[in-house]
Each structure stands twice: as structure tokens, then as C-alpha cells.
Amino acid sequence: MRSEDIARLAGVSRSTVSRVINNYSNVPEETRQRVLKVIEEHHYEPNTSARVLAGKGTDTIGLFVVSTAERPEVNRIYDNSYFARFVDAVTDHANAKGSYVLIHTVYSPEDFLRVKQAFLQKRIDGGVIVGSGRDPQMVSELAELQAPIVLIDYDIAEIIGSRLNKNRLAVVNSMDYEGTMAVMEHLIGLGHREIGILAGRLDTYSGRERFKAYEMALQHHGLPMREDFILQGQFLKEKAYAEAERLARSDKLPTALFCANDDMAISALQAFTRHGIRVPEDISLAGYDDVPSASLLSPGLTTVRLPIYEMARAAVESISRMQQKKSGSSFETVSFPAEFIQRGSCRSIGP
Amino acid sequence: MRSEDIARLAGVSRSTVSRVINNYSNVPEETRQRVLKVIEEHHYEPNTSARVLAGKGTDTIGLFVVSTAERPEVNRIYDNSYFARFVDAVTDHANAKGSYVLIHTVYSPEDFLRVKQAFLQKRIDGGVIVGSGRDPQMVSELAELQAPIVLIDYDIAEIIGSRLNKNRLAVVNSMDYEGTMAVMEHLIGLGHREIGILAGRLDTYSGRERFKAYEMALQHHGLPMREDFILQGQFLKEKAYAEAERLARSDKLPTALFCANDDMAISALQAFTRHGIRVPEDISLAGYDDVPSASLLSPGLTTVRLPIYEMARAAVESISRMQQKKSGSSFETVSFPAEFIQRGSCRSIGP
DNA sequence: CTGAAAGCGCTTACAG
DNA sequence: CTGAAAGCGCTTACAG
CATH class of the missing domain: 1.10.260.40 (lambda repressor-like DNA-binding domains)
Structure with a gap:
């Protein structure tokens, strides 16, 4: 018909x-x-193709999850609490306003070609990119596409400082620095002076911000920063488990460990438990993100709620706004506050 | 260009x-x-629209998550472990073979219109439907679309028995009956004779199968089926919590409770904990699905691993197969075995 | 208020 | 081996 x-x-x-x-x-x-x-x-x-060919929009927004660090042979986004939740949240918001969501994950250069194709082949009206990390090459290739693009978790300074085409580009972040600061102040307030970190990927904006805040907090309070208390977990569960295990086997434990995300905190908890180290009795533990499991652990994980739902909404709204205004170079940026959530995994240590 | x-x-x-x-x-x-x-x-x-208009495929498969029972005003698929994992798994498989995935969730009749439109407007080559439940109306409307369709978790008997157009239709299930049987046999083997159930949605194939297996197991072993030990949780966390709480307040507890999914088991665990009922000391608890949190709880949740990844792969492959063969009426159906996973939430009770 | 016609950017018989 | 042309199913100036 x-x-x-x-x-x-x-x-x-x-x-x-x-x-x-x-x-x-x-x-x-x-x-x-x-x-x-x-x-x-x-x-x-x-017929949508005919309409689009005749000049209408696609009513579809692209959602691209970039995760080049993971091994492609394993489950892909599957099992990554952070990405999965973004996918869900963006889908919910887009669907609620009548848009379809076209998804593609990126684990390899070929996959990235597929996201560029999604734009070049005019499959979508705009796209949300999660996890572009510190890949200026990727971001500049995307910017050249001239389509509405929202970067989630990307360093704004890097864009401002670059020769990037900022036309119809937006960035949505959360206040990772402040969120981490809240955790650190909490820990220090509880009397901790030897605080370690299980850091995330430092080629990621949030990974860097969380690390910076950790450093700053120590410095601000005149606390020492010990090399052996700095673990590189790269936001990966297995890596985090291995690092925590290494710490567990060492002769000296910090009294508290801040993990740059909950997945790593949970891995650390498992490693500690396996080595007979109790949380929070022997070591206080804090995470970041507030994944669903965080409240289910015993003890509950002290963490920071990442406002994924709000970030996703902002991203979706940003796309449609940019799509409206054909003219002028708009460069939007929003940063959402994160909420500190105190549970039982950090204890007070007396003087 | x-x-x-x-x-x-x-x-x-x-x-x-x-x-x-x-x-x-x-x-x-x-x-x-x-x-x-x-x-x-x-x-x-x-340009994809031009290609499609000229007769090529869209290289896109639709993924539609139906959840009409939930309240639309709340977070939508967000926070539902089961659906979120299907989304991820299907996306992974489709992307891996070069297809885009077009997603839309269904919470209302208007949403369902959007999925029919995705087919009628020729946006996709075929679609995977998760959660159609026992909605023959919906399924027959979909079947009339004449496009490759895979139903996940749907009663095959209902299709066979109907006048449905089975052309290019497939069903992918897992062996819920057998999986539940494994749990029940385990419980009974541990000495339990008073076993309750926190049932899922009975308008869902898996919900019914799991309930049936529960009944059959009791019957087979000559165990009583008590009305007050049958709770209706409908696969919903809040509902499950309320029901578990009601049970906790009653004068008589079963010695074991089988929950038709992990989300409900976790809710029950929380309700019990809140009322001072210990798992597994006071009551043994088992779930279904093996969500990521299941192994993180203490005690670990005894459950059944739902082969989501395999089911998703089968669904994606089925779509492309059906898309190939233009002729003849193919009706495929696969059912994947589920794996019983024993953890610490069920204890042996002596005679 | 409304229709004929051009145009969107491809693909694929068809003819050579 | 290759090009001219028709056709896919719409939308939107344009003219009336």
C-alpha cells in the first residue's frame, strides 16, 4: 500500500x-x-526511506558505546554495568519522545567505521557517543560529520582548545571531581589518613577527574600519597580483582580504599574477602556510580550516585535541539551534580 | 557527495x-x-534510504521490549535486569555480524504502534520481540506484518494451535520447566517439605512454566501445596517485596521459598532481613536467571542461569535466516537448556 | 485549496 | 563489460 x-x-x-x-x-x-x-x-x-529521501528526518537517534579497551572476543557491552545502564536510559528517553534508537557498539576500528557510516549513510538525525575517552582523533572525525553529536563523559577543555568543528556538538558530564571529593572528605572525616585508590582508565575524562580529586584531597589535608596505594584498575573487573589481590598480599594495607567505580569496588571486595580481609573492619571501601548491586552487598557500598538518567535525558534533548537549529554554531555543555551515598562499607577509625 | x-x-x-x-x-x-x-x-x-528504496535491505534488526505491566511514569526498561540484559546481548550479536539494532520499548498501546510502524515503514529487516507474554492479539498483529519475527519467551503451543500466519516466525525459549525442576529437586533433596513460591507473571510463558514445574515437583513427591505459601510477585521487585513482607508477618513460614526470578528473590531477601528472618538459617531461598548480583549477595543466591546470551544469538541468526529465504513458510523454534547454580542460600534441614 | 511534476539517491533489468 | 532509463515511494515548491 x-x-x-x-x-x-x-x-x-x-x-x-x-x-x-x-x-x-x-x-x-x-x-x-x-x-x-x-x-x-x-x-x-x-515508507520511511522514501520520506527521508524526500527530505524528512529519520526520527532516529544513534547511540554508540565505545569500549576499545575491552577484549572483543568476550562478551561485549554485555556485563558492563555502566554502559548497559546508559543504553537503557537513553533508549527510555528517546522512546518517550517518539524517537527510535539505533545502537552500535565499538570495539574495533571496523566498528567505528560503522558509526561513521550511520551518520554518512543518513540513518540517524544525530548521535550520542558514550566512552570516546581521550581519543581526539575519533572525536574530530565525528565532529567533521557535521551532524548533531553529544559526547558523554568528555573533557570540555580538550574541545575548547582544539581546532574542532564545534558546530552542533554538545558534551554531557557529571561532576566527578566534586563527587569524588565528597567521598574523600567523608573518609578523612572518619579519621582515615592512609587512603589508597583503585583508579579507572586515565584516558577517560571521569577516570582522570576522579583521580585528580583523590590527589587534591590528600594534598589539601596534608596526607601522604603512597605509590603502593595507587592501583590501576582501568574500570575493568578482572584488572581490579588482580590489583586488589596484589594489595591484599602486600605487607601494608591502607585503612581505606577509594575505587573509581563500583564494579571495581565489588571486585576488590571479593578479592579481600577471599584473602580474609574484612570490610569495613580491616579496610574501608568506597566506590562510584551506585550500580544496583551496591546497595545489595553486605555491607552496603558507600558510593556516589552517577546521574545516568538525567545525563541521558540531557543528551537526548540536546540532540533534538541541535537538530532544530540548522544555522549557527552551537556548543552546549552540561555537567550534572553527583550525590554522595553513605552506606556501611566505610568505618570510623579512632585516633 | x-x-x-x-x-x-x-x-x-x-x-x-x-x-x-x-x-x-x-x-x-x-x-x-x-x-x-x-x-x-x-x-x-x-545513502541508506535510497538503497532501501531501490530494494536493498536495511541491515537493521528491530529489538522490541514489551513490558506493558509496569508503570510508564517510572523508569522504563531502566532497572529491569532481565530486559536490560537482553538488549545488551542482542545488540552484541547483531553488531558483531554487521547489523544495526533499532530499539523501542513498549509500555503503552502507542508504543506498540511504534513497533508496528517500524515494520510497516520498512525501517528494519526483521524484529525480535521480548516479553510479548500471553498477548495473542499482539502476536497475531505482528504475524500479519509478514516480516521475519522472533518471539522470545512465548508459548509455542499457542502458536501451533492458532490460525496464525507462521510464515517467517520463530520462537526462542529456554527450558524453564526443567530449570525449575532442578531447583525443586535440590530443595527437596535437602529435606524441605514446605516449599513456597514467589510466582512471576502468569501471563508470561516463563512465568507459567516455572509455576507449573513448582506444582509438578510438589505433586510428584507427594508434598502439600499450601495456598498461603503461594505468593504472586509478578516479576516485579516492589510487588515481591510486599508479598515477602506479608509472608514474614504471617504466623507460619515455609522452610524454603522458590522465587521465579532473581530480582524477586533479592527483594524477598531484603524483606526477610528487615524482619529479622535469616537466609538460609530461617528460610532457604532460591531464584531464577542468575543476574550479576546473584553471586554478590551473602549468602550467594542459589539460582538457574538463564542462557540469555545464547538465546540472543539464536534470535539474531534466526532473523537473518528467515530474511534469506523469501519463499515457503518456515517456523523455527529452539529451546535452550538452563543451568542450575548452587550457592549458599539454601540449606539442608535434617529430619 | 489542490494537482502535476520535479527531485531525493540509489539499483537493476534492459539493450548493446 | 557498460550506460541510459525506469523505478523505488515519498515531499514540496510551483502554478493555478
Whole structure:
């Protein structure tokens, strides 16, 4: 069934059918109703490819999850609490406002080609990129696409300082520095002076911010920063487990360990438990993100809630806003506050 | 940049450009290379809408998550461990074989209209439906679409028995009955004779199968089935919490409670803990699905691993297979075994 | 208010 | 081996 069939059945031209579909005002109510009736009766839906080819939007936003560090042979985004939640949140917001979401994950250069293709082949009206990390090459290639793009968790300074095309580009972050600061102040307030960190990927904006805040907090309070208390977990569960295990086997434990995300904190907890180190009795533990499991552990994990839902909403809204304004170079940026969440995994240590 | 530009630059016609893009064999190597070179240099990508309109596939599969029972005003798929994992798994498999995934969730009739539109508007080559439950109306509307469709977790008998168009329709399930049986046998083997159930949605295939197996196991072993030990949780966390709480307050507890999914088991655990009922000392608890949190709880949750990854792979492969064969009515169906996983939440009770 | 016509950017018989 | 042309199903100036 094509618009031509509808036109014939309703006794009008294809032009008129198109006008009622696209809500043109200059169609008499009587005609509109007649056409609408035929459309309904035949469950007619206009072919999207034809509409897009004729100049309409796709009503689809792309969502691209970049995770080049993981091993492609294993489960891909599957099992990564952080990414999975972004996918869900973006989908929810986009669907709620009537857009479809086109998803592709990126684990390899070929995968990245697929995201560029999604734009170049005009499959989407704009795209949200999660996890571009510190890949200026990737970001500049995306910016050249000239399509509405939202980067989630990306260093704004890097964009401002670059020769990047900032036209129709937006960045959505959360306040990782402040969030981490809250954890550190909490720990220090509880009397901890030997605080370690299980750091995330430092080629990631959030990874760097969380690390910086850790350093700053120690420095601010005149606390020592010990090399052996700095573990590189790279936001990966296995890596974090190995690092925590290494710490567990060493002769000296910090009294508290801040983990740059919950997945790593949970891995650390498992490693500690396996080595007979109790949380929080022997070591206090804090995470970041507030994944669903965080509240289920015993003790509950003290952490920071990452405002994923709000960030996803901002990203989706940003895309449609940028899509509206064809002209001018808009460069939006938002940063959402994160909420410190105190549970039982950190204890007070007396003097 | 359009194919015409490439043609001009390469000194050939659009026909030839199209032939090299589509890998026609009758293009001399020399010509092919010349065209390819121009394409590369200009980062040319053919417009998908035009290709589709001219008869090519969309290289996109739809993924539709139906969850009409939840309240739409709250977070949507976000926070539902089961659905989120399917989304991830299907995306991974589809992306790995070069397909995009178009997602839309369904919480209302309007949302369902959007999934039908995805087919009718020719946005996708086929679709995977998760959670259609026992909605014959929905399923028959989908079947009429005549597009490759895979139903996940749907009663095959209902399709066989119906006048449904089974052309290019497939069903992917897991062996819920057997999986539940394994849990029940385990419980009974541990000496439990008073076993309750926190049931899932009975308008869902898996919900019914798990309930049936529960009944059958009791019956087979001559154990009583007590009304007050049958709780309706509907696969919903809050509902499960409330029901578990009601049980906790009653004067008589079963010695073991089988929960039709892990989310509900976790809710029950929380409710019990809140009421001073210990697991497994006061009551043994088992779940289903093996969500990531299941192994993190203390005690670890005894459960059944739902083979989501394998099911997703089968669904994706099924779509492409059905898409190939244009002719004949194919009706595929697969059911994956589920694996019983013993952890610490069920204890042996002596005679 | 409305229709004929051009155009969107491809693909693929068809003819040579 | 290759090009001209028709066709995919819409939308939107344009003219009336």
C-alpha cells in the first residue's frame, strides 16, 4: 500500500495525502477526515526511506558505546554495568519522545567505521557517543560529520582548545571531581589518613577527574600519597580483582580504599574477602556510580550516585535541539551534580 | 557527495559505481580499483534510504521490549535486569555480524504502534520481540506484518494451535520447566517439605512454566501445596517485596521459598532481613536467571542461569535466516537448556 | 485549496 | 563489460 493507493481510494492526489500526513494547515477538515479514514482502514504507514529521501528526518537517534579497551572476543557491552545502564536510559528517553534508537557498539576500528557510516549513510538525525575517552582523533572525525553529536563523559577543555568543528556538538558530564571529593572528605572525616585508590582508565575524562580529586584531597589535608596505594584498575573487573589481590598480599594495607567505580569496588571486595580481609573492619571501601548491586552487598557500598538518567535525558534533548537549529554554531555543555551515598562499607577509625 | 559525483570523478556511469559497491562480478578489476579509489578518497557512503528504496535491505534488526505491566511514569526498561540484559546481548550479536539494532520499548498501546510502524515503514529487516507474554492479539498483529519475527519467551503451543500466519516466525525459549525442576529437586533433596513460591507473571510463558514445574515437583513427591505459601510477585521487585513482607508477618513460614526470578528473590531477601528472618538459617531461598548480583549477595543466591546470551544469538541468526529465504513458510523454534547454580542460600534441614 | 511534476539517491533489468 | 532509463515511494515548491 502506497500513498498513491490511498490517494485513489480517497479521491484525491498524492500531494493531498502527503499534506494530511504531514499536518499541513491548508487542507479542509472534510478532506482531511476522508483521507485519514482511508489511511486507518488500510493501516497505511508511509515508507520511511522514501520520506527521508524526500527530505524528512529519520526520527532516529544513534547511540554508540565505545569500549576499545575491552577484549572483543568476550562478551561485549554485555556485563558492563555502566554502559548497559546508559543504553537503557537513553533508549527510555528517546522512546518517550517518539524517537527510535539505533545502537552500535565499538570495539574495533571496523566498528567505528560503522558509526561513521550511520551518520554518512543518513540513518540517524544525530548521535550520542558514550566512552570516546581521550581519543581526539575519533572525536574530530565525528565532529567533521557535521551532524548533531553529544559526547558523554568528555573533557570540555580538550574541545575548547582544539581546532574542532564545534558546530552542533554538545558534551554531557557529571561532576566527578566534586563527587569524588565528597567521598574523600567523608573518609578523612572518619579519621582515615592512609587512603589508597583503585583508579579507572586515565584516558577517560571521569577516570582522570576522579583521580585528580583523590590527589587534591590528600594534598589539601596534608596526607601522604603512597605509590603502593595507587592501583590501576582501568574500570575493568578482572584488572581490579588482580590489583586488589596484589594489595591484599602486600605487607601494608591502607585503612581505606577509594575505587573509581563500583564494579571495581565489588571486585576488590571479593578479592579481600577471599584473602580474609574484612570490610569495613580491616579496610574501608568506597566506590562510584551506585550500580544496583551496591546497595545489595553486605555491607552496603558507600558510593556516589552517577546521574545516568538525567545525563541521558540531557543528551537526548540536546540532540533534538541541535537538530532544530540548522544555522549557527552551537556548543552546549552540561555537567550534572553527583550525590554522595553513605552506606556501611566505610568505618570510623579512632585516633 | 552522491554516486553521480563518484561516477564523474572515476569516469564511469552511476551503474558501474553501483556495481562495484554491490560487488557485482562483471566489473573488470582495473575499473573496480579506480572507482574504489575515488570512493575512499571522498569517504563516500551510499545513502541508506535510497538503497532501501531501490530494494536493498536495511541491515537493521528491530529489538522490541514489551513490558506493558509496569508503570510508564517510572523508569522504563531502566532497572529491569532481565530486559536490560537482553538488549545488551542482542545488540552484541547483531553488531558483531554487521547489523544495526533499532530499539523501542513498549509500555503503552502507542508504543506498540511504534513497533508496528517500524515494520510497516520498512525501517528494519526483521524484529525480535521480548516479553510479548500471553498477548495473542499482539502476536497475531505482528504475524500479519509478514516480516521475519522472533518471539522470545512465548508459548509455542499457542502458536501451533492458532490460525496464525507462521510464515517467517520463530520462537526462542529456554527450558524453564526443567530449570525449575532442578531447583525443586535440590530443595527437596535437602529435606524441605514446605516449599513456597514467589510466582512471576502468569501471563508470561516463563512465568507459567516455572509455576507449573513448582506444582509438578510438589505433586510428584507427594508434598502439600499450601495456598498461603503461594505468593504472586509478578516479576516485579516492589510487588515481591510486599508479598515477602506479608509472608514474614504471617504466623507460619515455609522452610524454603522458590522465587521465579532473581530480582524477586533479592527483594524477598531484603524483606526477610528487615524482619529479622535469616537466609538460609530461617528460610532457604532460591531464584531464577542468575543476574550479576546473584553471586554478590551473602549468602550467594542459589539460582538457574538463564542462557540469555545464547538465546540472543539464536534470535539474531534466526532473523537473518528467515530474511534469506523469501519463499515457503518456515517456523523455527529452539529451546535452550538452563543451568542450575548452587550457592549458599539454601540449606539442608535434617529430619 | 489542490494537482502535476520535479527531485531525493540509489539499483537493476534492459539493450548493446 | 557498460550506460541510459525506469523505478523505488515519498515531499514540496510551483502554478493555478
